[in-house]
Amino acid sequence: MDMKASKKKLGLKERYRLMTRDLGWETTYQPKDKVFPYVGYEGIRIHDWDKWEDPFRLTMDSYWKYQAEKERKFYAIIDAHAQNNGHLNLTDARYLSALKIFLQAISPGEYAAHKGFARVGREFPGVGTQVACQMQAIDEIRHAQTQIHAMSNYNRYYNGFHAFADTRDRIWYTSVARSFFDDAMSAGPFEFMIAIGFSFEYVLTNLLFVPFMSGAAYNGDMATVTFGFSAQSDEARHMTLGLECIKFMLEQDPANVPIVQGWIDKWFWRGFRVLGLVSTMMDYMLPKRVMSWREAWNIYGVENGGALFKDLARYGIRPPKGWDDAEQAIDHMSHQFMLGLYQWSFGTAFHSWIPSDDDMDWLSAKYPDTFDKYYRPRWDHIKKLAAAGTPFKNYGLAKLCQTCQLPTVFTEPDDPTLTCHRETAYKGEKYHFCSDGCQHIFENEPEKYIQAWLPMPQLFQDPVKGDLGEWMKWVSLLDGKDNGDYAGSEDQKNFEAWRGLATTNQ
Amino acid sequence: MPVAATKDYVGVPRDVAANFHGKQLVYVSWDRHLLFAAPFLLCVPPEMSFREMVDGPLAMLFQPDPDAAAIDWTQVEWLKSNQPWTPDFNRSLADNGIAHKDQIRLRTPGLNSLLPAA
Numbered sequence: 203m204d205m206k207a208s209k210k211k212l213g214l215k216e217r218y219r220l221m222t223r224d225l226g227w228e229t230t231y232q233p234k235d236k237v238f239p240y241v242g243y244e245g246i247r248i249h250d251w252d253k254w255e256d257p258f259r260l261t262m263d264s265y266w267k268y269q270a271e272k273e274r275k276f277y278a279i280i281d282a283h284a285q286n287n288g289h290l291n292l293t294d295a296r297y298l299s300a301l302k303i304f305l306q307a308i309s310p311g312e313y314a315a316h317k318g319f320a321r322v323g324r325e326f327p328g329v330g331t332q333v334a335c336q337m338q339a340i341d342e343i344r345h346a347q348t349q350i351h352a353m354s355n356y357n358r359y360y361n362g363f364h365a366f367a368d369t370r371d372r373i374w375y376t377s378v379a380r381s382f383f384d385d386a387m388s389a390g391p392f393e394f395m396i397a398i399g400f401s402f403e404y405v406l407t408n409l410l411f412v413p414f415m416s417g418a419a420y421n422g423d424m425a426t427v428t429f430g431f432s433a434q435s436d437e438a439r440h441m442t443l444g445l446e447c448i449k450f451m452l453e454q455d456p457a458n459v460p461i462v463q464g465w466i467d468k469w470f471w472r473g474f475r476v477l478g479l480v481s482t483m484m485d486y487m488l489p490k491r492v493m494s495w496r497e498a499w500n501i502y503g504v505e506n507g508g509a510l511f512k513d514l515a516r517y518g519i520r521p522p523k524g525w526d527d528a529e530q531a532i533d534h535m536s537h538q539f540m541l542g543l544y545q546w547s548f549g550t551a552f553h554s555w556i557p558s559d560d561d562m563d564w565l566s567a568k569y570p571d572t573f574d575k576y577y578r579p580r581w582d583h584i585k586k587l588a589a590a591g592t593p594f595k596n597y598g599l600a601k602l603c604q605t606c607q608l609p610t611v612f613t614e615p616d617d618p619t620l621t622c623h624r625e626t627a628y629k630g631e632k633y634h635f636c637s638d639g640c641q642h643i644f645e646n647e648p649e650k651y652i653q654a655w656l657p658m659p660q661l662f663q664d665p666v667k668g669d670l671g672e673w674m675k676w677v678s679l680l681d682g683k684d685n686g687d688y689a690g691s692e693d694q695k696n697f698e699a700w701r702g703l704a705t706t707n708q
Numbered sequence: 709m710p711v712a713a714t715k716d717y718v719g720v721p722r723d724v725a726a727n728f729h730g731k732q733l734v735y736v737s738w739d740r741h742l743l744f745a746a747p748f749l750l751c752v753p754p755e756m757s758f759r760e761m762v763d764g765p766l767a768m769l770f771q772p773d774p775d776a777a778a779i780d781w782t783q784v785e786w787l788k789s790n791q792p793w794t795p796d797f798n799r800s801l802a803d804n805g806i807a808h809k810d811q812i813r814l815r816t817p818g819l820n821s822l823l824p825a826a
Contacts, residue, residue, distance in 0.1 A: 542745035598748030
């Protein structure tokens with residue numbers, strides 16, 4: 203009988219090498235540039251792929267183990283949330299508007315990021331990069347799924363959650379996030395990494411996730427908080443990947459610096475625009491607010507972003523071109539968006555409302571230089587129209603920006619009383635923009651952005667041909683249920699009735 | 709700049725006039741009247757007269773603004789593509805040179821109910 207020799211256990215370092223770096227081999231049937239055909243055309247020069255740092259040293263087998271553990275915890279809490287009537291523990295059902303926007307616009311973005319990382323993981327020749335991108339691709343699809351599952355319980359009780367996939371494809375405001383990801387996914391692998399890995403995940407993600415998850419906690423939404431915890435450790439890994447990637451590009455060749463700078467300029471501005479709606483969630487949509495958009499920007503934009511770009515200065519990188527315009531917009535954008543959402547609320551699969559007197563006082567305190575001066579008079583007038591029985595609805599539809607696809611609600615950086623009008627002509631067609639930043643992005647690659655599917659002009663083309671009722675059917679919007687003012691909505695009535703049952707003896 | 713691509717890259721615009729079944733898009737904004745969150749997008753026939761556009765869709769859309777009733781249309785200052793411009797109210801949009809996706813702006817100095825006092 204043979205003696206069973208005990209297998210020598212691999213050391214951590216050996217194991218890591220075996221499970222990652224050893225996966226790369228020299229190709230023999232095909233030359234390397236045929237196997238990785240997309241890595242050169244953007245002009246980025248890489249001399250040594252082994253210089254790619256992978257600070258987490260996470261291997262696929264341990265990745266699965268960690269993620270499985272997190273999934274078990276996540277679903278245990280989601281079950282408990284459903285069984286304990288978690289949908290009644292909210293501060294107020296107005297909170298759900300923020301969630302609905304998230305589900306319709308951001309969760310599909312997670313899925314898009316999954317596809318993008320799966321693709322660039324294949325396109326990059328370096329093994330460290332491949333493994334990191336593969337993990338992020340799986341993270342992102344997990345985030346899309348867990349977000350959908352976390353919010354699905356609300357779909358049983360409230361309107362606006364039932365058709366997020368149609369909404370994602372067809373309704374007007376989701377095209378902002380969709381075009382952002384489409385733009386990144388149709389770029390080369392390096393630009394994709396700057397767009398999503400660096401600009402979105404590193405520079406801007408804190409502005410989205412921190413306020414959003416704290417907002418969920420402040421407003422009694424256990425389901426979303428649980429998702430946030432489950433995603434947190436992934437986000438740390440994603441931020442590291444984004445930062446490693448940019449440093450790697452900058453260190454590999456000085457000729458990469460101007461290309462990377464151009465992408466930082468572009469993707470900072472695109473990201474700033476796409477995250478603009480978060481300002482409205484923070485300042486208007488959370489019944490119990492965490493902090494103002496201005497306060498969040500001071501922490502995550504000015505301080506963190508400022509430190510980051512100071513750090514990158516040694517490579518010859520300067521802060522993004524739109525940085526100063528962004529700073530000037532901070533005290534205005536949430537008000538500009540909410541005024542728009544309110545007057546176009548017949549076409550949104552979430553509710554908006556006129557801020558209460560308390561809300562307006564909070565806004566004056568948080569925006570002492572802008573709210574009372576520019577925005578309170580408009581809300582007061584809107585309130586008067588509602589009281590007179592002629593609530594303000596703007597059926598004019600809106601001019602959209604050819605680049606970011608947002609309605610052009612923004613004012614001149616130095617004049618908050620004047621709408622920013624920007625236009626250009628390309629091959630005989632006119633194109634309009636919300637800002638200098640978006641116009642520059644268009645002018646750098648007009649051939650790409652002339653293809654933009656702009657939902658407002660689209661409404662007047664086939665198949666809808668300008669019929670608002672047909673349009674609602676086409677985007678799966680239930681008129682009188684999903685849309686309109688929160689005051690008087692089914693969501694409001696139901697929440698109050700059910701919550702009343704839980705908290706009173708009536 | 710051309711789009712970085714592995715082969716010739718040619719885009720097809722999605723909003724050309726031919727897609728609008730004989731109509732065209734016109735963008736209109738009333739300067740310094742920000743009750744309206746963004747410039748209006750109208751889809752109208754190019755044969756419509758300028759006056760019809762003003763008396764029809766514009767009058768209806770402007771109505772919620774407290775200054776709407778006080779507009780003196782003979783005094784309005786107009787811009788097209790951000791340049792001063794004078795429309796002929798009796799001629800069609802096409803004859804006024806308003807092309808597909810043109811941006812018209814109007815200014816009504818003195819009317820500023822919802823503006824901060826200067």
